[in-house]
Amino acid sequence: MFTNYFKQVILKLKFNYRKLLSIVAIIAIWELLCDIGYVNIRILPSPYVVLITLYHLIISGSILFDMLTSLWRVIVGFLIAVFLGIVTGYFTATNKKASDFLTPLIEILRPIPPVAFIPLSILWFGIGNAPAYFLVAFGSFFPIFTNTFYGIKSVNKIHIDAALCLGASRKQLVFDVIIPAAMPFITVGLKTGIGVAWFCVIAAELVGAQSGLGYMIQLNRLTLQSENVIAGMVMIGLIGFLMSRMMVFIQKKLVPWSNKTS
Structure with missing residues (x-):
């Protein structure tokens, strides 16, 4: 038993080692190019300088404040997107009238990049948290909605009929049959949506905020502190x-x- 356990641990370590190999190789090449003077260290500082800079920013607490600010914006906007995406996805998948009404609007808005709404979001909400909330919610909504819609559409009708035959109420049918069956799709949408949310909040902070990691990068870009930008x-x-x-x-x-089944 112990032999099998240690074999699994060793295999896992080897697997993690392969994952880290590409990152280590890129950092090593980057450091080498800086050391031999092939790149301008004022524009692209070495990994060592970036690491030291990041350490000082963490110790001073300035980057932690910006990090927490960005995280808060992501959480608020993402939760709005989760609620709207799942509710809208459910109703458009189960109600033809809702589908006919909402689908054209969603299909028109879906191809528009969230960053295209940055000027309008600043005009509508001003400078601060609200534009970031809007952009995060807008960008995260579509992957959550799409996966929820197709997840509910993929639910086996035999399972629904069986639940109804057993006397399931509407609430039980939704929360005990339909949502659990669609959950693999929904979680994929959530995973995609959180990535989009992080992208949107940084884009919003670059031009429409006075705090956050995006604002910190923009501010240091203007003062030519490239090590802070990369940190x-x-x-x-x-x-x-x-x-x-x-x-x-x-x-x-x-x-x-x-x-287990994938």
Whole structure:
């Protein structure tokens, strides 16, 4: 038993090592190019300088404030998108009148990039949190809506008929049959939506905010502090990665059977 356990641990470590190999290789090449003077370190500072800069920004607390501000905007906007996306997806999938009314509008709005709404969002809501909430909600809505719609459409009608024959109420049918059956699709939409949300909030902060990681990057760009810009980008990448892994964890908890059957 212990032998099998250690084999699994070793295999997992090897797998993680392969995942990190590409990142380590890129950092090593980057450091080498900076050391030999092939690139201008004022424009592209070395990984060591970026790491030291990030450390000082964390110790000072300035980047942590911007990080928490961006996270709050993502959470609020994403929760709005989750509510609207799931509710709208459910009604358009189960009600023909709702589908006929909402589908044309959604199909017209879907191809428009969220960043195209930045000027209008600033005009409508001013500078601050509200434009970021709007852009995050708008960008995250479509993957959540689409996956919810197709997830509910994919529910086996035999399961619905069986539940009705057993005397299930409308509430039981929705929350005990339809939503659980569509959950693998919905969680994929949530995972995609959180990535879009993070992209949207940074884009909004670059031009329409006075705080947040996007604003921090823009401010340091204007003062030509490229090491701070890249440190902010690294922080954005790390948080985005952690949020993606968090959604994978939630997906495994909500729909554990989907991982076993895939």
